[in-house]
Amino acid sequence: MSRADGMIVRGVRRFGAVTWFLVRLLAQCGPAFARPGLIAHQIYNAGARSLIIIMLSGVSTGMVLGLQGFNLLQRFGSEDFLGVAAALTLLRELGPVLTALLFAGRAGTALTSEIGLMSATDQLTAMQMMAVDPLRYVAAPRFLGALIAMPLLAGVFNVVGVYGAQLIGVQMMRVDAGSFWSQMQTSVSLHDINEGIIKSLVFGFICSLIAVFEGYHAEPTPEGVGLATTRTVVASSVLVLLLDYVLTAAFL
Amino acid sequence: MVDVRDVHYGIGDRKIFAGLTLRARRGRITAVMGPSGTGKTTLLRLITAQAYADSGQILVWGQDVAGLSARAVFAMRTRMGMLFQNGALLTDLDVFENVAFPLREHTDLTEPLIRELVLTKLHAVGLRGAAYLMPAELSGGMARRVALARAIVMDPELLIYDEPFVGLDPIALGVIMRLIQKMNEALGITSIIVSHDVHELETIADDSYLISDGKVVAAGTPRELTASSSAIVRQFMGGSADGPVQFHYPAPDYTVELLDDGQS
Numbered sequence: 001m002s003r004a005d006g007m008i009v010r011g012v013r014r015f016g017a018v019t020w021f022l023v024r025l026l027a028q029c030g031p032a033f034a035r036p037g038l039i040a041h042q043i044y045n046a047g048a049r050s051l052i053i054i055m056l057s058g059v060s061t062g063m064v065l066g067l068q069g070f071n072l073l074q075r076f077g078s079e080d081f082l083g084v085a086a087a088l089t090l091l092r093e094l095g096p097v098l099t100a101l102l103f104a105g106r107a108g109t110a111l112t113s114e115i116g117l118m119s120a121t122d123q124l125t126a127m128q129m130m131a132v133d134p135l136r137y138v139a140a141p142r143f144l145g146a147l148i149a150m151p152l153l154a155g156v157f158n159v160v161g162v163y164g165a166q167l168i169g170v171q172m173m174r175v176d177a178g179s180f181w182s183q184m185q186t187s188v189s190l191h192d193i194n195e196g197i198i199k200s201l202v203f204g205f206i207c208s209l210i211a212v213f214e215g216y217h218a219e220p221t222p223e224g225v226g227l228a229t230t231r232t233v234v235a236s237s238v239l240v241l242l243l244d245y246v247l248t249a250a251f252l
Numbered sequence: 253m254v255d256v257r258d259v260h261y262g263i264g265d266r267k268i269f270a271g272l273t274l275r276a277r278r279g280r281i282t283a284v285m286g287p288s289g290t291g292k293t294t295l296l297r298l299i300t301a302q303a304y305a306d307s308g309q310i311l312v313w314g315q316d317v318a319g320l321s322a323r324a325v326f327a328m329r330t331r332m333g334m335l336f337q338n339g340a341l342l343t344d345l346d347v348f349e350n351v352a353f354p355l356r357e358h359t360d361l362t363e364p365l366i367r368e369l370v371l372t373k374l375h376a377v378g379l380r381g382a383a384y385l386m387p388a389e390l391s392g393g394m395a396r397r398v399a400l401a402r403a404i405v406m407d408p409e410l411l412i413y414d415e416p417f418v419g420l421d422p423i424a425l426g427v428i429m430r431l432i433q434k435m436n437e438a439l440g441i442t443s444i445i446v447s448h449d450v451h452e453l454e455t456i457a458d459d460s461y462l463i464s465d466g467k468v469v470a471a472g473t474p475r476e477l478t479a480s481s482s483a484i485v486r487q488f489m490g491g492s493a494d495g496p497v498q499f500h501y502p503a504p505d506y507t508v509e510l511l512d513d514g515q516s
Contacts, residue, residue, distance in 0.1 A: 118343070123340050125302070126340035126341075128302065129300060129302075129334040130330075130353065131327070133326075
């Protein structure tokens with residue numbers, strides 16, 4: 001078997017392993033809802049704890065959009081469209097994508113290393129020995145928590161981003177506030193918002209699944225947990241960017 | 253109670269057990285000893301149905317563990333307690349919640365009852381005062397005692413200890429040994445201890461088995477084992493470097509390799 005064949009076989013195996021894991025995980029998601037407290041705790045862990053970096057990144061992205069957009073639109077004398085341009089870019093592209101990348105780096109790695117360490121210190125085996133399925137108690141609530149948190153974070157990112165763009169465009173560059181907001185209101189359609197929501201749902205699903213899968217299957221050693229954490233970031237980021245193209249093409 | 257019959261087990265090409273036979277009898281402390289890497293922990297995985305033997309039978313309470321459904325395995329495990337080497341306490345719960353964990357998962361007991369049970373078990377291991385500490389704040393010996401309290405909170409019939417004496421200071425060691433004996437005498441729990449600490453086992457075990465090369469090479473009371481004339485038993489119990497288990501990993505002749513300039 002050549003090296004390329006080996007890579008393909010490994011890739012297919014991995015895909016199979018992830019799919020099988022997903023099936024078992026989904027089967028445990030129903031029972032996990034019986035413990036809303038656990039899920040709420042994970043929404044807090046994955047969501048609330050990522051809020052600061054999401055807001056910080058959102059406002060700076062919005063400010064850059066304000067600056068670049070103003071510079072570009074000014075050349076055509078259409079600064080009034082700055083609001084629409086910023087809102088559409090954020091809603092349809094930057095909001096979901098950047099949130100997903102940040103989410104993979106902040107919450108995804110935290111999930112992977114947490115679950116990996118639990119497995120390295122025998123906590124998952126101990127649960128099995130106490131006749132508790134760690135998929136239900138550990139994996140499912142974390143997966144659901146992250147899945148719920150990610151679109152909410154993308155929403156926060158968008159709102160903060162629009163304000164960032166407004167801060168530069170309206171407050172600094174003196175674009176008319178009335179046209180900034182009213183143009184945005186008339187031109188942003190439900191279709192654009194749906195695109196953003198669906199993207200952030202898909203990305204949230206991908207990031208949460210990869211983070212939980214990698215943690216659950218990490219080699220139970222310090223090196224293994226480190227490697228799994230790296231794989232989480234790499235795999236989530238690459239998949240998010242690839243899928244972003246596919247979804248964009250599907251929506252246009 | 254636990255009956256291991258002619259078990260063969262291997263991982264990849266490596267044979268771990270080749271015809272292992274041993275039994276743990278009700279109400280007794282059974283020690284399973286052996287050099288590192290003989291698969292002592294693997295044996296526990298087989299008994300608790302975390303892994304399955306390639307051939308042979310493992311009967312726990314008369315049931316063959318290989319034939320059990322996932323549900324039946326969980327039912328079997330609720331009758332067992334297992335003490336892990338490092339305690340394996342859940343790091344995001346405090347000591348009280350760790351001990352309460354099996355109760356909350358498997359019973360509908362009221363909060364006051366859970367509280368009473370947990371505090372009783374913690375009192376038994378002398379850590380009632382530590383109930384609201386987090387696992388990270390405990391010493392190794394304390395963590396193992398908490399894990400012991402958790403292992404007995406469901407009143408198991410069988411307690412399995414994986415290397416319970418490793419890395420403990422003499423005081424903690426004495427405490428753990430007394431606790432194991434107390435559990436066995438006061439509660440009538442059957443115990444299986446996997447360890448290589450010969451002297452500790454000598455004082456508390458009722459029966460012991462010495463495993464080497466995938467088989468039981470000696471069985472009997474610890475006293476009988478100490479008095480045994482078999483070379484491997486004498487080497488293990490006496491702790492000598494050479495004997496049937498060799499100190500040197502297989503290598504070419506020492507002089508030849510030293511004189512060799514590494515070119516050939």
